Amino acid sequence: MSTRLVVRRIVVTVSLAGGIFMAVENLWALRPAPQLELSPSTTWITEPLAADGLPDYFQAVMDLEPRGIPPEMNAAAAVWALIPAARSPDDVIDHSQAHLSAADQRPESDRLVMPPPPPEGMEAAEAERVLGECSRTPWHTADHPWLANWLEENRSALDALAAGARREGWCPPRTLPPDTLPTERFGPTPALISLEIPVEGAFRSFSKALLARSMLRLGEGDTPGAWHDLDSLLRYGDKIADTPGPLVCRLVAMALLSTASRATQTIIRDGHPADKLLAEMQRSLRSAIDWAPLAESVDTFERLMVLDAVTVIVANPSQPLSPIPWQKPPFAILKADPNIILRAVNQYFDAMVVAVCLPTRETRRQAWQTIEDEIIARKDASIRRRGWFQPWYEPMSEALSDRTVVPLIPDLKASLDTTDRARAALVLVDSTAALERYRLAKGQPPASLADLVPTFLPAIPVDPLTDASLGYRIENGRWTLWSGTDPADDDVDELVVRGPGDRPLRDPAATQPAPADPSPEAPSPP
Numbered sequence: 313m314s315t316r317l318v319v320r321r322i323v324v325t326v327s328l329a330g331g332i333f334m335a336v337e338n339l340w341a342l343r344p345a346p347q348l349e350l351s352p353s354t355t356w357i358t359e360p361l362a363a364d365g366l367p368d369y370f371q372a373v374m375d376l377e378p379r380g381i382p383p384e385m386n387a388a389a390a391v392w393a394l395i396p397a398a399r400s401p402d403d404v405i406d407h408s409q410a411h412l413s414a415a416d417q418r419p420e421s422d423r424l425v426m427p428p429p430p431p432e433g434m435e436a437a438e439a440e441r442v443l444g445e446c447s448r449t450p451w452h453t454a455d456h457p458w459l460a461n462w463l464e465e466n467r468s469a470l471d472a473l474a475a476g477a478r479r480e481g482w483c484p485p486r487t488l489p490p491d492t493l494p495t496e497r498f499g500p501t502p503a504l505i506s507l508e509i510p511v512e513g514a515f516r517s518f519s520k521a522l523l524a525r526s527m528l529r530l531g532e533g534d535t536p537g538a539w540h541d542l543d544s545l546l547r548y549g550d551k552i553a554d555t556p557g558p559l560v561c562r563l564v565a566m567a568l569l570s571t572a573s574r575a576t577q578t579i580i581r582d583g584h585p586a587d588k589l590l591a592e593m594q595r596s597l598r599s600a601i602d603w604a605p606l607a608e609s610v611d612t613f614e615r616l617m618v619l620d621a622v623t624v625i626v627a628n629p630s631q632p633l634s635p636i637p638w639q640k641p642p643f644a645i646l647k648a649d650p651n652i653i654l655r656a657v658n659q660y661f662d663a664m665v666v667a668v669c670l671p672t673r674e675t676r677r678q679a680w681q682t683i684e685d686e687i688i689a690r691k692d693a694s695i696r697r698r699g700w701f702q703p704w705y706e707p708m709s710e711a712l713s714d715r716t717v718v719p720l721i722p723d724l725k726a727s728l729d730t731t732d733r734a735r736a737a738l739v740l741v742d743s744t745a746a747l748e749r750y751r752l753a754k755g756q757p758p759a760s761l762a763d764l765v766p767t768f769l770p771a772i773p774v775d776p777l778t779d780a781s782l783g784y785r786i787e788n789g790r791w792t793l794w795s796g797t798d799p800a801d802d803d804v805d806e807l808v809v810r811g812p813g814d815r816p817l818r819d820p821a822a823t824q825p826a827p828a829d830p831s832p833e834a835p836s837p838p
Contacts, residue, residue: 337701345649345705348627354654356619362497366627369620370494370503374407374486376556376612381481387551388484388511390476394469395514396423407494408486424469426517431458447523448575450531450582463525470525473518474540477547482555484511502624504617512552512564519545519568523575535583539593542579545572546600553603558613559727562606566734569600573737577809580744587752590745597742606668606731610724615661618720622657625716626650652709656717660687664724672779673732680724687721690714735776736795736807743773743782743793744809757791757811760784777807 348366350358355367360375362368383389397420430439442456453460463470487508488494494503526541549568552561576593579585585593627650660683667679695711698704743761746768750758758764761772761784775782775795783794791811792799799808 340701341698341704343703345647345703345709346651348623348650348654353658354651355623356615356658363495364497366497366623367619368494369616369623370407370507373504373507373613373616377408377486378481378483378555379408381483385479385481386483387476387479387548388482390472390479391511391515391518391548392485393418394422394424394473394518395510396420396425405488405490405492406485407488408484418469418472422469422472424466424473424518424521426514426521428459428462428521434458443520443524446527447520447571448527448578450527450578452531453528455531459524460528463521463528466521470521470541473522474544477544477551482551484509484555484557498624498628502621504620507558507617509558509561512561515548515552516564516567519548519571523571526575527578530579530583535579535585536589538579538583539576539585539589542572542575543593543596545575546596550600550603556604556608556612558617559609559722562609562727563730565603566730569734570730570737573597573734573741576741577744580741580748581809581812585748587749590749590752593745594742597738597745601735601738603731606727607665610661610668610722610727611665614722615658618657618661618717618722619654621720622654622716623650626653647705648709648712649703649705650709652706653713653716656710656713657720660717660721667724668728673728673777674779676728677725680728684725687718691718732776733807739773739776740782740793740795740807740809743769744811747791747793747811751811756789757786759786 348354350361350367352358357367357369357372360368360371362371427436427440427443430436442459445451446456446459487510488503488506489508492499492501492503492506496503522541522545526538529535529541530538545568549565549572553565553569555561576597580590580593626648663679663683667676667683670676670679691714693714696707698707743764746764747757749768750764761769761782765771773782774780777796783792783796783798785792793809793811795807
């Protein structure tokens with residue numbers, strides 16, 4: 313046999329073997345993708361299950377929130393009852409077991425319409441600007457008669473709102489639009505994405521009215537009345553923050569607490585409160601600083617909401633997730649493996665839970681930055697090539713997970729920052745009240761914050777933004793207290809408080825109106 317013939321046979325044999333290998337390898341790689349597994353590493357929960365056999369994430373979320381609180385003990389009911397019918401979720405489906413009956417709602421004339429309608433000749437934007445300004449600084453009826461008249465016209469609603477803060481429970485309704493049912497798994501949008509939070513959203517708007525009334529009372533000399541309204545905001549913020557829920561609810565609570573804290577600083581600075589009222593402020597501020605752990609919301613509500621959305625994307629039998637837009641059988645064999653994508657969700661959330669539980673602000677921020685860097689890297693990564701005998705759906709699923717999971721991951725940095733800043737605002741104003749109490753008692757500010765312990769503060773306050781002591785110094789008889797970085801100039805910052813340099817001491821024999829009755833459902837002072 314000639315050498316040429318031997319070589320030809322070897323080439324043909326190798327080519328046939330290679331062709332057979334490639335055919336077998338591709339047939340192996342085209343086997344159907346696995347079905348969704350119910351396990352903690354994929355769906356995170358294995359019950360309750362919906363009729364289609366998939367996890368019922370909607371019911372799981374509803375089961376996490378408090379239920380069964382009577383309306384008369386439910387602070388959320390006091391807010392719900394004030395939402396105007398035209399803007400309230402009366403016509404939507406409430407799946408929270410917290411919906412109030414029509415008899416529980418206040419008359420339409422007693423509900424609170426926000427923002428206040430501008431007077432004739434004033435643009436809505438200008439009226440909104442005035443309301444914002446009057447929510448931050450003391451003012452008088454003569455400054456903005458139209459706004460003062462509106463506050464008086466809505467006095468009953470605002471009194472009811474302030475009184476509702478003295479109720480013990482917080483059980484807000486959770487609603488869906490009329491055309492959305494939690495049993496419709498594969499509707500236009502996942503059920504949890506459609507979930508509405510009517511009470512928290514409305515209260516964020518209502519709070520501006522209470523702030524404006526507080527600053528009006530302060531400007532006209534009613535310091536106890538001004539504090540009563542601010543104390544109501546602190547109580548509402550504390551209730552919302554202390555009830556585990558979606559991160560958006562926590563952001564509302566942090567905004568309320570920060571805003572009320574800054575306004576309380578104004579009362580201390582401009583209202584000349586007596587020692588008794590300052591002590592009451594401190595008690596309220598300290599009770600408002602203990603919240604449900606951030607990890608509780610991340611590890612339950614946010615995780616379940618993202619898993620619900622991803623499950624709808626990857627497990628929808630009518631729209632299988634695939635890079636092929638005209639995906640129909642027999643090409644369904646190319647659809648993604650839902651387990652790979654769902655595991656990616658849980659890995660992200662496991663890392664986020666670890667991040668928010670770290671002991672210091674700096675370590676929490678570093679941990680989130682690591683997660684954020686990984687998110688960016690995965691989003692920008694190219695699709696990996698398939699390896700030998702590797703199913704097509706494996707590299708395809710990893711690539712699709714980057715495109716489906718990454719946009720749904722919540723921005724944890726915003727939640728971390730707002731939580732730290734709200735806590736810093738509360739600590740700052742508590743220390744401000746302690747400094748003023750010391751000045752009233754001693755006639756001058758203390759040389760250091762250590763002098764406030766234990767009479768006016770239980771311990772030297774720790775700054776949530778630095779994990780060290782709050783900044784404090786005295787210059788020319790005027791003290792400066794701050795959270796975060798040392799203020800280098802006189803620019804106003806929400807986390808910097810400058811004490812009075814020459815404020816006269818209050819005559820101990822002088823009397824002030826008694827603070828508002830903090831008992832449940834107590835009306836605010838006139």
